[in-house]
Structure formats: C-alpha cells, structure tokens
Amino acid sequence: MSPHGTDWDAYGNRTEDQILAGIAADPDAFVTDDTFWSTARVVQGPQEHAVTMKLDTDVVQWLRRQKDSDARVNDILRDRMKAGARSATKRKASR
Structure with missing residues (x-):
C-alpha cells in the first residue's frame, strides 16, 4: 500500500474487463476510440527559460x-x- 492509501497491487491484478468497467463507471472518464485519436493534436505549453538574477x-x-x-x-x-x-x-x- 502506498503512503497515500492506494493499493497498487490490487490495481495491477485487474483484468482488462475490470479496467474497462471501472472506466465506464467513472463519470469523469471517457473511452477514446480511433476517431478521437485521428483528430487529436499535441498541445505544448509555453516554453520556459532558466534565468539568473541577483535578488536581495x-x-x-x-x-x-x-x-x-x-x-x-x-x-x-x-x-x-x-x-x-x-x-x-x-x-x-x-x-
């Protein structure tokens, strides 16, 4: 069991059907299909730059x-x- 209370062993032993049933029961999840992935685009956030400055x-x-x-x-x-x-x-x- 993780420090956050997640039993990762239980998740690791789930069958494909159990995983899909869990996704179907989750109102915030949706199953992606070929149509979804055919129009999906990679969106990158703004580029970050490391800077050096003198501060008090x-x-x-x-x-x-x-x-x-x-x-x-x-x-x-x-x-x-x-x-x-x-x-x-x-x-x-x-x-």
Missing part, C-alpha cells in the same frame, strides 16, 4: 518559504507584466 537576501528568503517558489515568481512577474500593459493602454487612450 530578504526577497530570496521570502521566496524560499513559498510553496513552488519558481511558479510563484513567474505569477508575480506575469501579474506585473499585465498591469504594465494595462497602464500603457490607458496612457495611449488618454492622449
């Missing part, structure tokens, strides 16, 4: 205390980027 010690300490600090930094910068874009749009409109 207290900022780094705060970030390290955050859950998933890389994503948090990205969210903070994205929010600021969008706010800057909105400000620029307002300035252009007021001219």
Whole structure:
C-alpha cells in the first residue's frame, strides 16, 4: 500500500474487463476510440527559460518559504507584466 492509501497491487491484478468497467463507471472518464485519436493534436505549453538574477537576501528568503517558489515568481512577474500593459493602454487612450 502506498503512503497515500492506494493499493497498487490490487490495481495491477485487474483484468482488462475490470479496467474497462471501472472506466465506464467513472463519470469523469471517457473511452477514446480511433476517431478521437485521428483528430487529436499535441498541445505544448509555453516554453520556459532558466534565468539568473541577483535578488536581495530578504526577497530570496521570502521566496524560499513559498510553496513552488519558481511558479510563484513567474505569477508575480506575469501579474506585473499585465498591469504594465494595462497602464500603457490607458496612457495611449488618454492622449
């Protein structure tokens, strides 16, 4: 049994029919067929880049205390980027 309470051995011993019955009973699942896969497309998320920058010690300490600090930094910068874009749009409109 995993630490999360999943009995993986029980899942590993299921027959194909049991697996398909479980999928059919799951309201959030759907069986994919050849038609689905014939039109399926790979969708990639935005590309990420590793960057190096110098930050103040207290900022780094705060970030390290955050859950998933890389994503948090990205969210903070994205929010600021969008706010800057909105400000620029307002300035252009007021001219």
